[in-house]
Amino acid sequence: MAPPEISFEFFPPRNLAASFRLWDTVQSLAPLAPRFVSVTYGAGGTTRDLTREAVETIHKHSGLTVAAHLTCVDATRAETLEIADGFAKSGVRDIVALRGDPPKGSAGFTPHPDGFGSSVELIETLAQRGNFNIRVGAYPDIHPEARDASADLDWLKAKIDAGACEALTQFFFEPETFLRFRDACIKAGIDAPITPGILPIENWQGVRKFATQCGTNIPLWLDDAFEKAHRDGREDLLATAICTELCGDLLAEGVERLHFYTLNTPELTRNICHALGIAPSVELQNVA
Template sequence: MTNAPKISFEFFPPKNIEACFSLFETLQVLGNMSPEFASVTYGAGGTTRELTHDAVALLHRKYGWNVAAHLTCVNATKEETLAIANSYKEVGVNEIVALRGDPPKGSGGFTPAEGGFANSIELIEALSATGDFKIRVGAYPDPHPEAADSDADIFWLKRKFEAGADSAITQFFFEPENFFRFRERCERAGITGKIIPGILPITSWKGIQRFASSCGTPIPISYEAAFEHSQDHHQLSIDLCTKLCEKLLAEGVEDLHFYTLNRPTLTKAVCENLGVI
């Protein structure tokens, strides 16, 4: 049997009281699974900056996890962005997921802030120069919606590692072959850094269709028929996600990063199926 993988989780910071309870419930469910790290997202346009900081501090202090705080280039000067990074360091957090970031809704696309970082490469270089952080970055097995061509995602990922990234976490995907092809192309391009597959258990069939479309992630045709005919979407989601993970592990993958959406039951069930106790 394949050895149990190393796992990590992504959470988003709560925006209201109800969301606070949801996050606490998620942490109660997953808190004893000993993840390698947990990441906390950063809202589009930097809208959850303070909430992200508070959630990061809580996870690190209360659960003792390695926490990787998301940090973006959006709506902040270089000095402001690095001050945020330093505020993480002050609470004992030394891992950062460095991203360009999504622009505010309705803005028409990313535009660097005046005096801000122009892209994730500049941010990674600045963080690396401090010597204070382990830096994780994003990667895209399926083409990023803004990618100029099929080679652009490989080109940018290589530059991120050259700028000082320690590892990459991929956008979620549903077809393992897409990840394997991406991994092979990265190897041919001379990328040697660790690439961790991002896994998204399907909590809502209708919701994932909209979300995947916005991210440029294809959904297998077989999924549509499966969800249409299934009477138990919860169990179907667990089975499909478990099968995806098993195929990845069978081909040498050792780490899996779960996008929990602060809804823990599917993630926990899949991890247990994979032998994570």
């Protein structure tokens, strides 16, 4: 079984220490030759400038293909497109187009009066510009705001039909969750690649809380496994084993690409990639 193609997600740093941590993560994972890396956009557009700076720095100094997250939240159409055009001028042609999370404390997503009303509107406009590779989000477990699974699939198909070339899924804990979703996408006529999102579990309680917020199904056996691992001081060993087995099961079912949510901590992701047979290539050059 051939090693998969991989990609990594980072988040933009908010201070100097976090900047060093991000760059250390980039240096650690770049030798694994990802097909691209992405940089997230904070809830409510709170990291707009930080995202732009991180994207442009990684693009300029690492030689990696960088995909910039771009959302519809709290910005006019002109402001959003100015950011997108700025990415293009700096040589960044990959966009992860999302509606985006509303600001903390708000009742939900409310479009800016002069902004994009949905991710589909954003994707259509970016596609018309003709100079971006556009990726979108997908949800093996139903999106918390979706009416049902069928509506969720209809919305994903609308995003692909609007011009997206690939979907990156929310994380999940069991391979069957993704495989059922992949089958449903095919049945719905979605022909773009659906790449599973993989979250190495750095901290189970933190991941569990996040999964609950995202509507991700949490298997009961995970609570028991991490409780025992915590008593024995083996959380990292368990996390590596669980994630490696998940990835291996996906590869055995024909999955060829994996997208890792690194949380800017490279160790578990690197160890899992090594376990999957992904060997380092040349070391990162031209370090800033």
